[in-house]
Amino acid sequence: MTRIIEGAVIGAVIPLALIKGFPYYGCVNITLSLDDNLVKEVRKIAVERDTTLTGLVRAYLQEVAAEHAKSGRKRRELEALRRSFETLSVNIGKRTWKREDLYERR
Numbered sequence: 001m002t003r004i005i006e007g008a009v010i011g012a013v014i015p016l017a018l019i020k021g022f023p024y025y026g027c028v029n030i031t032l033s034l035d036d037n038l039v040k041e042v043r044k045i046a047v048e049r050d051t052t053l054t055g056l057v058r059a060y061l062q063e064v065a066a067e068h069a070k071s072g073r074k075r076r077e078l079e080a081l082r083r084s085f086e087t088l089s090v091n092i093g094k095r096t097w098k099r100e101d102l103y104e105r106r
Contacts, residue, residue: 032057 039053046053 042056043053046056049056051059
């Protein structure tokens with residue numbers, strides 16, 4: 001079993017046992033309450049895709065976690081960019097020229 005870690009190299013997968021402080025070292029079983037008809041339909045889809053219901057759920061949850069990590073990273077990067085603009089802003093004073101003066105032919 002693996003876990004996606006924010007800030008990790010894309011494509012890098014770190015085993016749960018190597019994540020300090022993470023209390024699980026294998027698969028975690030969960031119980032879901034789903035409609036019987038939904039389960040039957042999804043099992044058919046799983047067979048068509050040569051996987052299992054568990055495999056489909058696992059793949060979907062991994063996609064959700066990866067998307068969440070990506071959006072968090074984007075948010076942090078945008079915030080850092082905003083802070084850098086605030087920190088590095090320079091007041092150049094009052095403008096004493098006109099745009100036309102810059103393009104005046106001599």
